[in-house]
Amino acid sequence: MTRMKTALGLLAILALTLVLGLAPVAAQDVPTLNVGFAQEPDSMNGFYTSMAFAQWANDLVQASLWDVSDTLGFVPVLVDEVPTVENGGISEDYMTYTIKLKSGLVWSDGEPLTSDDLVFTYQMIQDSANNFLQAGSIADSLVSAEAVDETTFTLTFNSPKPFAEDQAGSPGLSTILPAHIFRPVYESEGSIEFAAENLDPTVFSGPYVLSEWRRGESMIFDANPNYIGGAPKIGRVIIRFFPDTDAEYAALAAGQLDFVPNVSEGDIPRLVESSPDLKIVTVFGGYIESLWLNVRTEENPRAGHPALQDVRVRQAIRYALDRNAVTTELLAGATSPTDSIYASSPFELDTLGVTEYDPAAAEALLDEAGWVDSDGDGVRDKDGVKLELRYSTTTAGWRNNIQAVLQQQLAAVGISVILESYPASEFFGAWANNGINAVGEYDIAQYANNTALTNPANVTVYEALACDQIPSEDNQGGQNFTGFCNEDMDAAAQVTLNSLDPDERLQAAYTIQEIMKENAPLINLFPRGDNYAYNTTRFTGDITIGSGVGNLWFDILNWELSS
Amino acid sequence: MTQYILRRLLQSIPLLFIISFILFAFTNALGDPLAVFAESRQRPSAAQREQMIRRLGLDRPLMEQYVTWLVGNDWQLIDVNGDGSEMVPGTRMGVLRGDFGISFVTRRPAWTRIDERLPATLTLMVPSYLITLILAIAVGVYSSIRQYTFVDNLITGASFFFYSMPIFFIALMVIYIFGVQFTHWGLPALPIGGTGDGSFGDLLVHMLMPVFCLVAIQLAGYVRFIRSSMLEVLGQDYVRTAHAKGISERNVVQRHALKNAALPLVTLVGLDLPFLLAGAVVTERIFAWPGMGRLFIESFERADIPVMMAILMLLCATVVIFQLLTDVVYTWFDPRIRYR
Numbered sequence: 060m061t062r063m064k065t066a067l068g069l070l071a072i073l074a075l076t077l078v079l080g081l082a083p084v085a086a087q088d089v090p091t092l093n094v095g096f097a098q099e100p101d102s103m104n105g106f107y108t109s110m111a112f113a114q115w116a117n118d119l120v121q122a123s124l125w126d127v128s129d130t131l132g133f134v135p136v137l138v139d140e141v142p143t144v145e146n147g148g149i150s151e152d153y154m155t156y157t158i159k160l161k162s163g164l165v166w167s168d169g170e171p172l173t174s175d176d177l178v179f180t181y182q183m184i185q186d187s188a189n190n191f192l193q194a195g196s197i198a199d200s201l202v203s204a205e206a207v208d209e210t211t212f213t214l215t216f217n218s219p220k221p222f223a224e225d226q227a228g229s230p231g232l233s234t235i236l237p238a239h240i241f242r243p244v245y246e247s248e249g250s251i252e253f254a255a256e257n258l259d260p261t262v263f264s265g266p267y268v269l270s271e272w273r274r275g276e277s278m279i280f281d282a283n284p285n286y287i288g289g290a291p292k293i294g295r296v297i298i299r300f301f302p303d304t305d306a307e308y309a310a311l312a313a314g315q316l317d318f319v320p321n322v323s324e325g326d327i328p329r330l331v332e333s334s335p336d337l338k339i340v341t342v343f344g345g346y347i348e349s350l351w352l353n354v355r356t357e358e359n360p361r362a363g364h365p366a367l368q369d370v371r372v373r374q375a376i377r378y379a380l381d382r383n384a385v386t387t388e389l390l391a392g393a394t395s396p397t398d399s400i401y402a403s404s405p406f407e408l409d410t411l412g413v414t415e416y417d418p419a420a421a422e423a424l425l426d427e428a429g430w431v432d433s434d435g436d437g438v439r440d441k442d443g444v445k446l447e448l449r450y451s452t453t454t455a456g457w458r459n460n461i462q463a464v465l466q467q468q469l470a471a472v473g474i475s476v477i478l479e480s481y482p483a484s485e486f487f488g489a490w491a492n493n494g495i496n497a498v499g500e501y502d503i504a505q506y507a508n509n510t511a512l513t514n515p516a517n518v519t520v521y522e523a524l525a526c527d528q529i530p531s532e533d534n535q536g537g538q539n540f541t542g543f544c545n546e547d548m549d550a551a552a553q554v555t556l557n558s559l560d561p562d563e564r565l566q567a568a569y570t571i572q573e574i575m576k577e578n579a580p581l582i583n584l585f586p587r588g589d590n591y592a593y594n595t596t597r598f599t600g601d602i603t604i605g606s607g608v609g610n611l612w613f614d615i616l617n618w619e620l621s622s
Numbered sequence: 623m624t625q626y627i628l629r630r631l632l633q634s635i636p637l638l639f640i641i642s643f644i645l646f647a648f649t650n651a652l653g654d655p656l657a658v659f660a661e662s663r664q665r666p667s668a669a670q671r672e673q674m675i676r677r678l679g680l681d682r683p684l685m686e687q688y689v690t691w692l693v694g695n696d697w698q699l700i701d702v703n704g705d706g707s708e709m710v711p712g713t714r715m716g717v718l719r720g721d722f723g724i725s726f727v728t729r730r731p732a733w734t735r736i737d738e739r740l741p742a743t744l745t746l747m748v749p750s751y752l753i754t755l756i757l758a759i760a761v762g763v764y765s766s767i768r769q770y771t772f773v774d775n776l777i778t779g780a781s782f783f784f785y786s787m788p789i790f791f792i793a794l795m796v797i798y799i800f801g802v803q804f805t806h807w808g809l810p811a812l813p814i815g816g817t818g819d820g821s822f823g824d825l826l827v828h829m830l831m832p833v834f835c836l837v838a839i840q841l842a843g844y845v846r847f848i849r850s851s852m853l854e855v856l857g858q859d860y861v862r863t864a865h866a867k868g869i870s871e872r873n874v875v876q877r878h879a880l881k882n883a884a885l886p887l888v889t890l891v892g893l894d895l896p897f898l899l900a901g902a903v904v905t906e907r908i909f910a911w912p913g914m915g916r917l918f919i920e921s922f923e924r925a926d927i928p929v930m931m932a933i934l935m936l937l938c939a940t941v942v943i944f945q946l947l948t949d950v951v952y953t954w955f956d957p958r959i960r961y962r
Contacts, residue, residue, distance in 0.1 A: 276910070313811060
């Protein structure tokens with residue numbers, strides 16, 4: 060009998076806690092935006108992270124000198140105007156910048172934010188003891204940073220720097236460090252690499268402050284009363300980490316999340332179906348998914364398939380691919396095929412056109428190149444070598460789906476493809492780690508390049524396809540994994556990087572696109588968008604989301620939650 | 623007995639060394655920890671990557687890296703540029719001096735990452751394990767003394783039903799029904815993911831779905847195990863003798879049968895307990911639970927060798943200790959067992 064009573068008692072307690080727990084939480088008096096992130100930021104110091112999610116979290120709390128808007132325009136934040144030659148902010152030779160901060164700037168703790176903070180930040184970039192992941196190109200070119208007065212500082216470079224946003228604006232200078240916090244650490248330890256502030260930040264310059272970080276679970280941001288732009292209408296932002304995207308989308312559909320960045324194209328259809336309240340916004344972010352062909356000739360460690368040396372075979376592969384089927388059927392029509400490495404950017408050559416799916420043309424080119432099916436097994440061959448290519452990519456599911464579709468399309472023209480997929484740490488690993496791309500253990504590799512959208516200097520061209528970047532025993536850090544080399548393209552790439560004439564830079568970008576289309580060292584599949592999903596019932600009106608190269612939240616002061 | 627325990631502890635030391643080397647070799651084969659940034663918008667330059675690899679010592683031979691992991695490198699100079707132009711002193715103390723290294727991901731000591739995650743894992747794993755055990759004993763004993771009745775068959779069938787389902791399927795179904803559809807039907811829906819706002823009541827509500835899934839998936843195995851070892855014991859002579867002496871059914875089952883049947887169960891529990899620390903990889907991931915299983919997978923994805931090694935060594939040490947404890951507990955269940 061007593062046992063019965065105990066059991067009943069326990070049941071009653073359990074029921075009571077459930078009822079209490081399920082009872083609606085006391086109405087939140089602060090308008091709160093619930094955001095879902097698939098990954099937890101690894102650092103809150105922008106110089107120590109390459110993770111998009113960390114950059115997004117940082118952009119909520121750290122203001123930049125100026126942001127890049129959704130239409131790729133500059134939006135001054137801590138400065139009154141973006142420096143240009145016309146306004147005197149950049150010297151005639153583009154080697155000295157003079158930047159003036161707004162007056163009266165303060166950090167969230169009330170300390171003044173002055174040119175001293177900027178100069179300190181640039182000094183930290185220059186000192187390799189800090190072991191920064193970011194801002195390496197600034198470190199390579201910066202000669203000195205000096206404060207002129209409380210709000211003015213100058214930067215001197217060792218060569219002309221035509222693109223101010225790479226040296227001082229949001230994409231290049233991702234963070235401004237509070238000198239009054241970091242300087243004592245730097246002076247006592249000689250480096251800020253292990254400063255507590257990197258992971259438990261206390262001082263902020265952006266629209267929000269990080270109030271609480273519950274590791275592995277969530278980050279709570281509250282409005283920064285000292286923000287120069289005024290108080291955001293959304294008083295609180297909670298970022299919750301959902302490593303499983305299915306659970307994340309379920310929380311979005313159930314109204315437990317309001318905003319989710321980084322939705323993969325393949326997931327869009329079911330996300331839209333899951334709730335009528337959801338809206339997807341696609342912002343082009345500078346990524347172009349491509350098939351990179353291994354045209355390396357050195358035997359060490361491994362050359363690509365000999366057929367790939369022949370430009371006709373490379374062009375035939377492009378003809379054989381029905382890229383339209385991939386974008387419409389696998390990616391819900393969120394994007395479309397391209398042949399330009401500058402696709403969707405202001406520097407795209409509109410007359411370039413897109414190669415149509417034409418298997419007959421592919422077969423003709425392969426025949427012409429001498430690759431024919433001589434033994435009738437369905438796979439072309441030449442001099443006893445079969446046209447059998449190793450096609451590798453990462454373990455991302457949507458990429459593996461694309462692999463399977465392209466495999467069938469290539470088989471239809473007699474090209475056999477062996478599919479391989481590797482974790483990113485192996486696929487993109489360094490030479491010393493036998494990384495698949497670095498040592499050339501592939502014939503076709505699928506991944507995306509990323510380029511700046513604000514200027515035509517394209518890292519894919521001046522680094523990942525440059526003659527002097529081909530990896531070898533003596534050049535283990537080389538970034539040109541294809542082994543493609545074209546002197547004319549290298550020359551044009553240098554023009555995009557260094558020319559001071561915008562028109563000359565644009566013409567060079569056009570030249571590059573023509574050379575690449577003709578030579579096909581890589582076959583562009585499609586520009587990849589950054590897809591954001593949000594619950595329309597939670598917002599008043601539409602929201603403006605920043606471009607992939609800028610600050611996602613550049614317009615957050617205008618975001619408003621419906622009551 | 624004390625001598626026995628001491629001897630076992632001493633024996634475990636070389637064992638842990640051997641295991642640690644094997645694990646170290648495996649984790650180091652995962653690839654390049656800096657490669658995950660290859661497709662990032664703001665990725666480090668090739669020169670920065672190389673410098674970092676040298677600072678982390680990842681360019682050294684495996685044996686040398688293992689020795690550094692064990693004893694540190696605070697007496698050595700690191701050539702960060704590879705040409706002798708900049709030499710910086712090493713800072714690592716090594717595992718033998720209690721330093722598991724710095725996480726490649728957060729640049730904080732690997733141990734702090736475990737420290738952050740361990741409480742959440744135990745909060746999830748211990749209750750679900752206890753519930754599983756209690757339910758399993760109750761159900762297992764019941765179905766053994768009512769063998770082949772309708773209820774026994776029903777329980778057996780149901781437990782196999784859950785046992786054969788993948789955990790991610792149960793988890794996503796539960797989320798879909800109690801999280802999403804309940805909202806659409808206007809019922810009080812369960813919160814999806816996380817541990818709640820920090821209050822105890824909210825924690826319990828957030829635990830409902832993950833605990834249900836963990837119990838559902840584990841229960842069948844234990845029930846079957848207990849049922850079969852109970853059936854074996856119930857057929858023994860001493861049980862018949864006990865019945866013949868006129869001892870009540872309850873006493874026979876609880877004092878004579880269950881205590882003897884529990885012996886193999888103790889072995890099983892002793893083997894399982896250390897893995898409560900490891901957390902539940904899939905369940906924690908789907909329910910966004912900030913536990914150790916997720917930490918391990920996240921570290922795996924980023925090839926964060928120091929954190930993975932710290933987790934694995936923690937588990938190895940716990941397994942060794944619990945094995946010893948299990949052997950000691952045996953003597954209480956079965957006084958015939960003596961250790962020398």
